[in-house]
Every structure is written in C-alpha cells, then in structure tokens.
Amino acid sequence: MDCNELVELVTAYLDESLDPETRARFDLHLLECDGCQNYLQQFRATVSTVGKIRDEQLDPIFRARLLDTFRDWR
Amino acid sequence: MPGAVDESALVAALHTGDEAVFAELVDQYSPSMLRVARGYVPSHEIAEEVVQETWIALLKGISKFEGRSTIRTWLFTVMINIAKARGIRERRDADAEIAAYTGGTVDPARFRPPDAPKWPGHWKEHAEPSPFPDTPEGSVLGNELVAVARRELDKLPARQRIVVTLRDILGFDSGEVCELLQISVANQRVLLHRGRAAVRQVLEDYLAEVL
Numbered sequence: 001m002d003c004n005e006l007v008e009l010v011t012a013y014l015d016e017s018l019d020p021e022t023r024a025r026f027d028l029h030l031l032e033c034d035g036c037q038n039y040l041q042q043f044r045a046t047v048s049t050v051g052k053i054r055d056e057q058l059d060p061i062f063r064a065r066l067l068d069t070f071r072d073w074r
Numbered sequence: 075m076p077g078a079v080d081e082s083a084l085v086a087a088l089h090t091g092d093e094a095v096f097a098e099l100v101d102q103y104s105p106s107m108l109r110v111a112r113g114y115v116p117s118h119e120i121a122e123e124v125v126q127e128t129w130i131a132l133l134k135g136i137s138k139f140e141g142r143s144t145i146r147t148w149l150f151t152v153m154i155n156i157a158k159a160r161g162i163r164e165r166r167d168a169d170a171e172i173a174a175y176t177g178g179t180v181d182p183a184r185f186r187p188p189d190a191p192k193w194p195g196h197w198k199e200h201a202e203p204s205p206f207p208d209t210p211e212g213s214v215l216g217n218e219l220v221a222v223a224r225r226e227l228d229k230l231p232a233r234q235r236i237v238v239t240l241r242d243i244l245g246f247d248s249g250e251v252c253e254l255l256q257i258s259v260a261n262q263r264v265l266l267h268r269g270r271a272a273v274r275q276v277l278e279d280y281l282a283e284v285l
Contacts, residue, residue, distance in 0.1 A: 002185075002194065002195025002196055003185060003195060003196045003197050004178060004180070004182070004185040004195045004196075005195065007178065007179065007180045007271075008178055008179060008267070010267070011263055011266050011267035011270060012263055012267075015248055015263065017248075017259075017263070033196075033197075034202065035196075035197035035202035035203055036197075038202065038203040038204055038205045039180075039203045041205045041206065042203055042205065042206050042274055042277070042278060043270065043271075043274055045206040045277075046206075046223070046270055046273050046274040046277055047242055047270060049216075049219050049220055049223045049273075049277065050223050050227065050238060050242040050243060050270070050273055051242050051243060051245075052216075052220045053220055053223060053224045053227065053243055054105070054243060056105040056224075058100070058101065058104050058105060062104075062122055063100065063101075063104070065122075065126060066100050066104065066125075066126060066129055067093065067096070067097060067100065069126060069129055069130050069133065070093055070096045070097075070129075070133065071093070073130070073133040073134070074091040074093075
C-alpha cells in the first residue's frame with residue numbers, strides 16, 4: 001500500500017469497515033511510515049475538532065419564533 | 075453525545091408544557107437542523123421554515139411518541155422529509171456529487187510520481203504531514219481551530235456538509251445516516267471522507283500559518 005492510497009482509506013479504517021486483508025496492509029504501512037501516522041493523527045484531530053462545533057447561537061428572533069410555537073401548542 | 079439523556083422524561087416534560095425543556099431541545103438541535111435543512115432548500119429563510127415545521131410536527135405528534143426512536147432520530151427523519159418536499163434539490167444531487175469526484179483528497183503534488191525510481195506514491199521528502207498540536211479544551215488555539223473547521227464545513231458541498239454534520243457533530247452512526255439520507259454505505263463513506271479531508275486541509279493550512 002502506498003501513502004496516496006492509504007490517505008483515501010482513513011475514514012473506512014476509523015469506521016472499522018476495511019476488509020481484514022486491507023486493514024492488515026494499512027496497519028503494516030503505518031508501522032513504517034511516519035508521514036501516514038501523522039496523517040492519521042491529523043485526521044483524528046480533525047474529526048474531534050469538528051465534533052466540538054456546537055456553540056453556535058441561534059438567531060434570537062428565530063429562537064423566539066420557535067418558542068412561540070410551543071406556547072401556541074400548549 | 076446527545077441521545078444518552080432519559081428521553082421518556084423529556085417527552086413527559088413536554089406533555090406537561092415545560093417550556094424550559096423545549097427551549098433546551100431547541101438550542102441543542104436547531105443549529106444542526108438548520109445546517110442540514112440548508113442542504114435541501116434554496117435559502118436560509120426556507121431552511122428556518124422547515125426547522126419550525128419540524129418542531130411543530132414534534133409537538134403535534136408528542137402524544138403518540140412511543141420512544142421507539144430517539145427524539146434526535148425522529149427530528150432528523152421528519153425534517154429531511156419536510157425539507158425534501160420543500161426543496162428543489164433531490165437525491166440525484168448526491169449521485170452527482172459523488173460522480174463529480176475525480177482526484178484524491180490530498181494534493182497529488184505531495185506524493186512522489188508513479189514513475190519515481192524510488193517509493194512511488196509515497197510522501198515527498200518535505201511534504202509529509204506533521205502532527206497537529208494537542209489543544210486543551212477551551213484553549214485559544216483550540217477555539218480558533220473549531221472556528222476554522224466551522225467555516226470550512228459551511229463551504230462544503232451540500233451532501234458532504236450534511237453527512238459530516240450528522241456523523242461528527244451529532245454522532246449518528248453510519249447505518250443511521252444511510253437510513254436518514256437513503257444513500258448506500260459506500261456513498262455515505264465517500265461523502266464523509268471527502269468532507270473531513272477538506273476540513274483537515276484547511277486546519278493544516280491554518281496551523282502552518284500560525285505555528
């Protein structure tokens with residue numbers, strides 16, 4: 001497995017959906033390739049960073065409209 | 075991850091007209107609902123209408139809510155149906171996004187060419203990735219990276235943005251996402267991988283500038 005192939009398999013690797021043979025080649029490649037180890041680390045960090053996107057504030061006018069629907073319903 | 079809360083208690087609280095509980099659900103899910111809805115409809119205003127209709131549908135249906143699905147799954151299933159009915163974009167968009175894809179998700183110039191005498195397809199000497207730094211929760215750099223990631227997420231093609239939002243922000247698993255969006259496992263993975271890879275690239279560029 002070459003580096004340019006490995007980088008396209010990272011999501012499948014993280015989802016544990018590679019077939020066993022491909023997974024073994026992926027793991028073997030990682031053992032001897034710092035660049036790809038770092039790429040995997042960057043990818044994991046990316047997923048974790050995206051996972052922290054959550055502090056957006058709703059537009060207050062829109063939020064008030066949604067809460068109004070609750071008052072109307074109640 | 076959301077979804078672990080005791081949902082029967084939430085449903086009961088909504089029944090009794092507990093506005094604080096409703097407000098909490100609205101705050102928790104509406105930003106992601108807007109982002110997903112926006113992938114189906116042509117304007118932010120229509121996306122807001124879709125989200126509002128979804129909350130109304132939840133309230134109307136709350137007495138029949140049987141807890142067979144979590145509130146989160148219910149909300150997104152219903153919302154995607156409403157959005158599709160309102161939207162001009164259809165599923166062929168997802169197919170088109172996948173078909174439009176030709177190259178890899180990493181700049182091919184970073185790899186040795188296929189005819190290189192040594193290690194074709196491997197990282198070029200000065201193009202190897204370096205590890206991203208650890209960013210403690212709440213650190214300045216960590217917050218900046220989240221902001222950079224959010225800007226890129228909002229720029230992704232619609233289907234990539236939807237899949238990344240559902241998987242990585244809301245924590246749906248791949249089976250749930252395929253079910254919600256009516257796409258194959260393989261297409262789900264392609265969209266997720268491409269979206270994540272695009273965000274990774276902007277984070278790498280950003281870090282190269284500031285570090």
